[in-house]
Amino acid sequence: MAEQDDQLIGWSSLNPYSHRCAYNGVADQSIYIDRDYRGKGIGNSLLHAWETKAIENGFRKIVLFTFPFNQLG
Incomplete structure (x- = not known):
């Protein structure tokens, strides 16, 4: 959490x-950042945190589905 x-x-x-x-060994990853805080590196910090958790829990592959209307920034 952030x-x-x-x-x-x-x-x-x-x-x-x-x-x-x-x-x-395959995980589904979900991530959410409040709209007012997007583009500020919070998602990057969360991704690094779950990378360690993935290894600890034996996940070797991670899948993520995105919505076509998601945009950067």
């Missing part, structure tokens, strides 16, 4: 992609 002045401004999570054995 907080500023006791306010949640972003979060990221890793979850097993599927419980089927073919997908062992």
Whole structure:
């Protein structure tokens, strides 16, 4: 989680992609940054934090789906 002045401004999570054995070690990654705080490096910090957690939890591959209307900045 990312907080500023006791306010949640972003979060990221890793979850097993599927419980089927073919997908062992594959995680689905979710990330959210409050619109007012995007483009300020918060997502980058969250991504680095879950990279360590992915290794600790045996994830070898991470998938992410994005919405076509998401834009930088």
